[in-house]
Amino acid sequence: MLTFDRILLASDFSASAEAALRYAAALAHQSRASLLVMHVIETRVAALPRWTDVFRSAEAFAEIEAADRAAVQRLLTHPALAGLTVETIVQHGNPCDCLVDMAPRVDLVVMGTSGQGTACGRSTGKVARQVAHASPVPVLLVPPGGGQVGLPELGGDRLPWQCLLLALHPTQYAPQAIALWQALASACGATRLVLQVIEPDKAASYPLAAGTGMHHNLDALKVVFAKRLVEVVPDDPTGPPLERLVLVGRAAEVIVQQIAERRVDLVVMSVHAYGVLRKFFTLSTVDAVLEQAPCPVLAVPFPDL
Numbered sequence: 001m002l003t004f005d006r007i008l009l010a011s012d013f014s015a016s017a018e019a020a021l022r023y024a025a026a027l028a029h030q031s032r033a034s035l036l037v038m039h040v041i042e043t044r045v046a047a048l049p050r051w052t053d054v055f056r057s058a059e060a061f062a063e064i065e066a067a068d069r070a071a072v073q074r075l076l077t078h079p080a081l082a083g084l085t086v087e088t089i090v091q092h093g094n095p096c097d098c099l100v101d102m103a104p105r106v107d108l109v110v111m112g113t114s115g116q117g118t119a120c121g122r123s124t125g126k127v128a129r130q131v132a133h134a135s136p137v138p139v140l141l142v143p144p145g146g147g148q149v150g151l152p153e154l155g156g157d158r159l160p161w162q163c164l165l166l167a168l169h170p171t172q173y174a175p176q177a178i179a180l181w182q183a184l185a186s187a188c189g190a191t192r193l194v195l196q197v198i199e200p201d202k203a204a205s206y207p208l209a210a211g212t213g214m215h216h217n218l219d220a221l222k223v224v225f226a227k228r229l230v231e232v233v234p235d236d237p238t239g240p241p242l243e244r245l246v247l248v249g250r251a252a253e254v255i256v257q258q259i260a261e262r263r264v265d266l267v268v269m270s271v272h273a274y275g276v277l278r279k280f281f282t283l284s285t286v287d288a289v290l291e292q293a294p295c296p297v298l299a300v301p302f303p304d305l
Helices: 017-029 051-075 095-105 126-134 175-188 200-205 219-232 251-262 284-291
Strands: 005-012 036-042 086-092 109-110 139-142 165-169 191-198 242-248 266-271 297-301
Touching: 005 095, 017 036, 017 109, 017 139, 017 200, 017 251, 036 051, 036 095, 036 266, 051 086, 086 251, 095 109, 095 126, 109 126, 109 251, 126 139, 126 284, 126 297, 165 175, 165 251, 175 266, 191 219, 191 251, 242 251, 251 284, 266 284
Parallel strands: 005 036, 005 109, 036 086, 109 139, 165 191, 165 266, 191 242, 266 297
Antiparallel strands: 139 297
16 A cells, blocks of 8 residues: 655656656655755856857846746646646756655655756756656656556556566665555566665675675575565565565676566665665666666665664
């Protein structure tokens, strides 16, 4: 059962934001949550659409604000939002900072993987990555069109996800990631796939009993971690179908490969804040998956240490 009470939808009116709106609305309908639609007007001169606007910045920003506030009001008439309790907020500043500051007031942030900001921000989904790593609550990142599975029906509460992949580091993960993966799979009636990837060049850092000599024996490591995976995600005869995988390779590459082979509709991953990253399941893995995945990614923060 989904237990979201308040969902934050970040919108910059892009195609990716439109897809995020459809998912945010479906999740709000299903969990009976209220929806907070937030739009941030960038105040940097670099955000102005034309370089000549630098010489009339005050007037240009006033025009942008008037147009954006009107767009927010039009957004409220979207058919997907019918029947929901919806609030709106427009702020000025850095989009990432504003969204992260608002995040503690909600249970889930939903946003697009790419937007229509400056070229710097668009190139690799910079704002999406920053929010995913800095938010204290889970962040659902939706690609344009919703990814390979498409979008929820307008006004409905059924999510189109049929296969949910939980990507766990072999030694550390956010417990909330498992709980959300389980709840979403149950809500969708989707197949559950849990994956751990053993990276050979990092095997020596895995906490195993001293003297076992397993760090260089990948087959033995796979057996050990497969047993642990059963403990972390035990069988549930009443739940949706479950499959566990322990594979060897580069984490991001293996995850993206499994997304394609298994036709995964949603990936759930644990994320650290950028400032406390360590040498396991690092930003390079999460960000690489976010950049390459043809489906939404749910980034779940690790609990405070």
